[in-house]
Amino acid sequence: MVSTSTLTYSPHHLNAIVRGSGFPILCLHGHPGHGASMSVFTDHLNPRFQTIAPDLRGYGSSRTRDRFQMTDHLRDIEALLDRLQVDRFLLLGWSLGGILAMELALRHPDRVTGLMLVASAARPRGSHPPISWQDLAFTGVSGIINRVVPSWQWNIETFGRRSLFRYLIQQHTPLAYQYLADSGMSAYLQTSGPARNALNAALTAGYNRLSSLEQITCPSLVMAGEADRHITADSSRETAHHLKNSQFICYPNTAHLFPWEIPAQVLGDIDHWIDRHPQVVASSEVSSQ
Structure with missing residues (x-):
């Protein structure tokens, strides 16, 4: 994931759902997924903030038939933020989106104000049984x-x-x-073969960014489903432990899609976390005072 060599050499134009006004919150979906699958968060947040939910390369309406690597997602997102003239932003990432959120925080510590990681991990591990x-x-x-x-x-x-x-x-x-x-x-239907291949290649290579997490100093909220078989709660807990300024919440009797199982509880916890860390949604003018 962190290799600087890529198979493509220009950012891919991302389709994005941009709603609301106020401090920007970049919402990154998982695999399979698209920007619309983040509506459980964006519908709740956009009355107070500007929510930006892109279709990542190879997902949704950001179609491509070309091969790419996971690092290309980062350059695509950076180009999208430049196009929207977004400087500082709060990040919310679900599963794969959480991994990309951590990578962006490492690349842009001066721009990322906070991290909300949903069913994600810096060293993702699964416990999914064989599929029949x-x-x-x-x-x-x-x-x-x-x-x-x-x-x-x-x-x-x-x-x-x-x-x-x-x-x-x-x-x-x-x-x-x-x-x-x-x-x-x-x-699921709008997830492309190149997107699946890019993710599988990163996982096969043994993606692990735990040792880099100490560089992330912004407030972080890490949420996990206790029975998650795709990215285990233990791997999410491990990530929270390595982040310097984090809160970890594990929801019992839920799995990888826990925001769809208990949305009211998850959204309430997000609201409380933002209230406790108002700097994550403060403009640069306010935060510099």
């Missing part, structure tokens, strides 16, 4: 039905709980399945 053909079949059927009839309890009980959704969520509620219908399916 039955898992794939139940996931496909459940996903299609849920897209047509969102949050149908019969589908949740018959197929959802037996699908791969059981590793993404623990609380099989109508609300969680509504988010899956609204954003989950489209995010």
Whole structure:
């Protein structure tokens, strides 16, 4: 991830959902994902702040057929911020987005005011069991039905709980399945092969930035789902331990998509953290006084 050699040599123009006004909060999605899948956060935050939720290269409407490396995401995001004339900003990253958020904080300590890391880690580790053909079949059927009839309890009980959704969520509620219908399916379908390959290459290389985290001094909020099998809560806790100025929250009976399981609790904790660290949303003029 941190290699300076890349396969492409110019930033990719990113599609981005920009809403609200006020201090900028850059919201980075995971894999699979797109800017719209961050709506659980942006809908809540944009009445008070400007939220910027891009489709990363190879995701959503930021389409490409060309190969690229993970470092290219960083240059794409930097070009987007320059295009939007954003100088200082707060970062919120979910899963892969959290990894990119940490990389941006390391590259731009003078611009990043704070970090909110959701189901992410500087040394990501998973505990996902092998995937069977039955898992794939139940996931496909459940996903299609849920897209047509969102949050149908019969589908949740018959197929959802037996699908791969059981590793993404623990609380099989109508609300969680509504988010899956609204954003989950489209995010999966709009994730490209080059994006999958870039992420797999970084993980295969053994991505690990723990030793660099001491360089990040801005306030950080690290949130994890206790039953996360994609990026374990222990790896998120390890990241929080290496960050100098961090708060760690682990939510019981939740998994990788915990913001869709317990949105009110997660958003309330984000609000409280921002209230305790008002400098993360202060303009440079105010913070310099």
